[in-house]
Amino acid sequence: MAKIKGTVVIDTEECKGCGLCIGACPQHVLELSNDVNNKGYHFSFMKNPDKFMKDPDECIGCSNCATVCPDACISVYRLKI
Amino acid sequence: MDTNKLTQQDIIRQGEQVYKRPKLLLDNTMHYCPGCSHGVVHRLVAEVIEELGIQEKTIGVCPVGCSVFAYNYIDIDWQEASHGRAPAVATGISRVNPDKFVFTYQGDGDLASIGAAEIMHACNRGENIAVIFINNAIYGMTGGQMAPTTLLGQVTATTPKGRNVERNGYPLKITELIAQLPGTSYVTRQSVETSVSVRKCKTAIKKAFKNALAKKGTSFVEVVSTCNSGWKMSPVKANKWMEENMFPFYPVGDLKDGDKADPALYSKKN
Ligand SMILES: Cc1ncc(C[n+]2csc(CCOP(=O)(O)OP(=O)(O)O)c2C)c(N)n1
Ligand SMILES: [Mg+2]
Numbered sequence: 514m515a516k517i518k519g520t521v522v523i524d525t526e527e528c529k530g531c532g533l534c535i536g537a538c539p540q541h542v543l544e545l546s547n548d549v550n551n552k553g554y555h556f557s558f559m560k561n562p563d564k565f566m567k568d569p570d571e572c573i574g575c576s577n578c579a580t581v582c583p584d585a586c587i588s589v590y591r592l593k594i
Numbered sequence: 595m596d597t598n599k600l601t602q603q604d605i606i607r608q609g610e611q612v613y614k615r616p617k618l619l620l621d622n623t624m625h626y627c628p629g630c631s632h633g634v635v636h637r638l639v640a641e642v643i644e645e646l647g648i649q650e651k652t653i654g655v656c657p658v659g660c661s662v663f664a665y666n667y668i669d670i671d672w673q674e675a676s677h678g679r680a681p682a683v684a685t686g687i688s689r690v691n692p693d694k695f696v697f698t699y700q701g702d703g704d705l706a707s708i709g710a711a712e713i714m715h716a717c718n719r720g721e722n723i724a725v726i727f728i729n730n731a732i733y734g735m736t737g738g739q740m741a742p743t744t745l746l747g748q749v750t751a752t753t754p755k756g757r758n759v760e761r762n763g764y765p766l767k768i769t770e771l772i773a774q775l776p777g778t779s780y781v782t783r784q785s786v787e788t789s790v791s792v793r794k795c796k797t798a799i800k801k802a803f804k805n806a807l808a809k810k811g812t813s814f815v816e817v818v819s820t821c822n823s824g825w826k827m828s829p830v831k832a833n834k835w836m837e838e839n840m841f842p843f844y845p846v847g848d849l850k851d852g853d854k855a856d857p858a859l860y861s862k863k864n
Contacts, residue, residue: 518605581787
């Protein structure tokens with residue numbers, strides 16, 4: 514059966530750390546960083562993106578995070594394998 | 595392919611980009627607070643205009659309110675209006691330029707209080723425009739004062755003990771009033787707190803824009819929204835508060851979907 518692998522790229526400098534994408538993710542692959550960006554926000558990021566490829570909770574590229582993002586700073590990619 | 599060895603770069607390079615920032619959204623960082631519904635709706639407006647291919651013929655009218663700077667964010671022609679007057683300004687623009695598509699983008703303070711007359715008459719005349727109405731139940735820009743749409747009991751800067759019916763009157767369901775007007779063809783209430791609601795809201799905005807392009811009278815899309823700064827909550831908590839408190843009073847869904855009223859029903863008999 515074809516499987517989908519997804520990933521997201523977050524523009525961490527544009528992110529304002531509202532956290533809405535984190536709640537929208539069905540796979541719980543996003544979290545807020547301890548670090549801050551140049552605007553001073555704790556930005557959202559995909560924790561160890563390569564590790565998540567192997568995790569059961571990996572990104573499925575559903576775009577839910579990007580859909581709720583008020584700052585349009587998330588790009589989503591999908592690969593059929 | 596050994597999927598365990600796939601890296602993020604492999605997916606980006608070999609895969610397909612299923613979501614990207616709309617081209618019409620300019621690079622300027624929006625001045626909105628983190629988690630503000632305005633940002634999501636701006637993105638949807640940009641996506642819809644891009645998908646309909648009407649960038650060159652679209653003229654937006656900005657209100658006074660937090661979205662006063664909308665012209666800095668979406669790459670179309672804009673006209674700023676004074677507080678509440680966007681529907682009157684849009685009327686002029688669309689009548690002088692019938693080949694253009696004109697929409698207003700207004701907050702609840704702008705549309706339902708100072709501009710209540712303008713929106714009522716534009717909708718009653720059935721101007722061929724679309725209206726995006728951001729109802730966050732508060733005057734966001736000026737520091738969170740009570741709006742006509744503020745719920746009873748809701749705490750704002752000017753109702754520190756909660757809105758009280760004796761002192762402040764009832765919250766105004768202006769979208770229900772607008773649905774009664776013969777000039778409107780499509781009146782709907784949407785929200786943007788989940789990915790499902792965002793997708794539905796986008797469909798509604800697209801329908802409203804298509805109606806205006808087809809000269810079907812006024813189309814009106816209310817978006818029940820959050821103002822987490824004004825409400826003094828986190829963005830996530832504001833969404834939850836909206837679901838629990840706003841949705842029972844402002845239920846999401848279509849109020850009207852069809853055509854303007856038949857003029858025969860409004861004409862003298864002989
Ligand atoms: C004629 C006039 N009266 C009052 C104001 C002050 N004012 C600016 S924004 C605003 C309310 C905006 O609230 P809303 O339309 O709900 O927009 P939001 O900021 O909540 O998106 C007011 C009263 C003004 N700019 N002009
Ligand atoms: Mg408001």
